[in-house]
Amino acid sequence: MAASTAAAGKLVLRNKCILLGNAGVGKSAITQMFHSDGTQYPKTYAMTIHSEVCVKVVNIPDTSVTVEMFLYDLAGHEVFQEHLPRYCEGAASFMLVYDVTNMDSFKNLTKWLQIARRGKAGKASQGVLLANKIDQTSRRVVPSAMGEDFAKAQGLAYFECSAANNVDVDAPFYFLSNALHESFEETLRMFVKGGEAAS
Template sequence: MVKLAAKCILAGDSTVGKTALAQLFRSDGAHFQKNYTLTTGVDLVVKTVPVPDTGDSVELFIFDSAGKELFSEMLDKLWESPNVLCLVYDVTNEQSFHNCSKWLEKARAQIPSTCLPGVLVGNKTDLAGRRVVESARARAWALGQGLECFETSVKEMENCEAPFHCLARQFHRLYREKLEVFHALA
């Protein structure tokens, strides 16, 4: 049994639900906080995720970062050397989806010669009548960027664990691939 540690950057515009998603994941879906204060730097959420069919686990260190440009400069140091990325947008906010390109570019710039596995998460699916970003479009963009795509409703506590479990599997797969390379060299 191996326990790995992975640094996960949680990125996206303000008010898309990053903090709510991280907090709900930490509490195993038991707690939806209705009132949030704006994240002004970085909050850290830590949770161990078992990797199915392996006996191994990944301890995710989730850096929930501020979505306001005002705070982004001070995030540069905290974003150094991420292992996985969770991009979040609001399905009712076209600009938050469009800005995912900017957040992805910023995260990938931290490790330019390495593949950064990640997921794209469309949140607030409970607001179906106000949706402006269609699932198929988000999936197509995510696929083109090498990201897995998920949709969630933190408010309805729907599908909030899946993106993080996917990140743990992605990180574990990379670990296994690197281990095989080292064994082949020995």
């Protein structure tokens, strides 16, 4: 996390957020839909090679604070996975994504979490678990309860979305932005309190 002051006393926090999950779970679609405010859903599947990066600014309600979300959409194919930990370094937040119609993508979440933590983006950062493709109700094989249980066990916030229908795509990103802001405020309070104690 980095912070800087902008014009008119506006505070800007920078949040490197990595998205991890199996190939084909919809990480790129989720990223593009959030970045474009729901206007750019990819019509065809294009394999991500290593990492795709984009930036989206999020305003924190009732404050003069904005969060610049640097979104790292990381490749899910095995051939690229040895390079992933270095992309995870310095991340303030991470998102594990799975496809509710694909049980293997859910079973592999532990592996993705380990990659995040090897890259120093796990325990010291805010994480969410995102279940995608909830619009495909007839093909769903991973019930909400399974996702919720995994998230709870790993200390992650749980969300569901449909990138294809632009349903609740923004929610996990806004959650992470607000969590970063709260963490910054808490650090600031502790710093001020420590300074008062020292004086």
